[in-house]
Amino acid sequence: AEIVRAAFDWFQTQAKIGRELPPLPPLAKPAPIPVPDDVIPAAEGWRLAEGAGTDPAWTAADFADAGWKPVKLGTFAALGLPEESANRFRKTLEIPAAWQGRQIDLHFSADGWFWGIGPEGRLWIDGQPAGVKQPLRLQADSNFTLDVTEQAKDGKLTLALEVDGGKFEKGKPRWRPAGVTGIFYLEAVAPPIATTPLDGPWCA
Numbered sequence: 001a002e003i004v005r006a007a008f009d010w011f012q013t014q015a016k017i018g019r020e021l022p023p024l025p026p027l028a029k030p031a032p033i034p035v036p037d038d039v040i041p042a043a044e045g046w047r048l049a050e051g052a053g054t055d056p057a058w059t060a061a062d063f064a065d066a067g068w069k070p071v072k073l074g075t076f077a078a079l080g081l082p083e084e085s086a087n088r089f090r091k092t093l094e095i096p097a098a099w100q101g102r103q104i105d106l107h108f109s110a111d112g113w114f115w116g117i118g119p120e121g122r123l124w125i126d127g128q129p130a131g132v133k134q135p136l137r138l139q140a141d142s143n144f145t146l147d148v149t150e151q152a153k154d155g156k157l158t159l160a161l162e163v164d165g166g167k168f169e170k171g172k173p174r175w176r177p178a179g180v181t182g183i184f185y186l187e188a189v190a191p192p193i194a195t196t197p198l199d200g201p202w203c204a
Helices: 003-017
Strands: 039-041 046-050 069-071 086-094 103-109 116-118 120-125 144-147 156-164 179-181 183-189
Touching: 116 120, 116 156, 156 179
Parallel strands: none
Antiparallel strands: 039 183, 046 069, 046 086, 086 156, 103 144, 103 183, 116 179, 120 156
């Protein structure tokens, strides 16, 4: 009847029609997807220290990070951090004894142009710069895989990650949030069952 109240009246009508859905019984909920024995997820269980690192000692495997804040990797906004801040993250992974003798790869998966580490980041493994193009920057394909078999021989692997949120081009709008929008995980590659040598001569 009154156009000024039309939207408000429509919502009131919907409120009378709508009702709360009953809770799902436990048996109706989907079962969690099991993690394969040859994969270790590494998105959770990190420790956070706000601010950039001035002493590289914080990247070492034996650095005491018990006082750092436990977090799950994510955007700075989700972690309650300023968008333009620089922050450090650490995580130590235990390598199963059953993985010894197998190749061990560290994967970072960030499918989609929006995802990745950045706007700029640096990664260390057991205190040494990771064997990937540094610094890590947002790009069309931010995925990478590293062979960490040698570093994992002692049964542990320490990842240290620094992410600088202030590296966006000045004067241009931020086209994505700062932080880590992707997942780390370890994978043990099964040794080959058999090999076939391809002797020469070869022709091209």
